[in-house]
Amino acid sequence: MASHPAIKAAYWPSWSETFPPSAVDTTLFTHIFYAFLLPSNVTFKFELSDSTASLLKNFTTTLHQKNPPVKTLFSVGGGSSDPKLFARMASNVGSRNIFINSAIEVARNYGFDGMDLDWEFPQNPKDMADLGQLFKEWRVAIQKEARSTHRSPLLLTAAVYFSVDFQWAETYRKYPAASIAKSLDWINAMCFDYHGSWDTSATGAHAALYDPNSNISTSYGLTSWIRAGVPRHMVVMGLPLYGKTWxxxxxxxxxxxxxxxxxxxxxxxxxxxEVEKFNKENGATVVYDARTVSTYSYAGTSWIGYDDSRSTTMKIKFAQALGLRGYFFWALSFDSEWKISKQGKLSYRQEP
Structure with a gap:
């Protein structure tokens, strides 16, 4: 049986001026994602400026030369990118082909170990079917390129919604689990943002492991992926290094x-x-909530729901008990002296 080494990953925001790749403590991670690149919305190719090109080269070179080295992937898209761009690209075999070949070329030219698609989010069943097709063709192209160049195949991953289906949305749709299971190396399930500024009527645990009142929870979402047929060793749990405030x-x-x-x-x-700073400066009361496995703090009328070392450790143990491949953080530079990133390293043990 093939072994699947644990994944301890994080996304690196490329706009973070105070946090260069050289500042990353690579003893805490196995994979770092460069966030983000976008293809042209006209040609669907990656048309990189000189400054982006040098940033990419520096990112992979620095992280590969560190001790220990980590694997690097670049992530395409992100929360602020236009989902229609991906819908148009994925809807046609010609544009899919152009996009895939350009992505592979960027990965090889700049020394990446793989690629990640962060399309937030496919809007309807047609988008989901096209996404399945895109993954299938991308995998074929990766294998073909590896054979012709005699190199290791590039990794292919995707950042996805916390749940396999969008059952709470106006338009119901479900990810193409069969194509994902066959074509990707793993998925990064974004297990956060369950509550936030779109609903200011009540506070919420935005990354609750359990929710006694609904299925909008990490335990529900991760289990839904497994039930849909994505193998446990292909599911990676997302952890937020930020809080939501009310x-x-x-x-x-x-x-x-x-x-x-x-x-x-x-x-x-x-x-x-910033949460730590706020708590300290305002003498906030900090509460660990065992029911949801989350932490919150309050001072006066200010309220923050987040994860600290304790809730993060509990979640990582949950992921391990469920047999998942590992975890990732959004985002690398948000931690405070690696406090939370260290928890993962300590508490995630790979099965022999």
């Missing part, structure tokens, strides 16, 4: 689900290092 209606009613009136500090989002 302004409480009444400072004395301050649990998860407490009435709120607006977004809180940081316009609704604080990265983990």
């Amino acid at each position: 302004q409480l209606k009444d400072p004395n009613v301050n649990g998860i689900g407490a009435p709120a009136v607006a977004t809180g500090p940081g316009d609704g989002v604080l990265v983990f290092s």
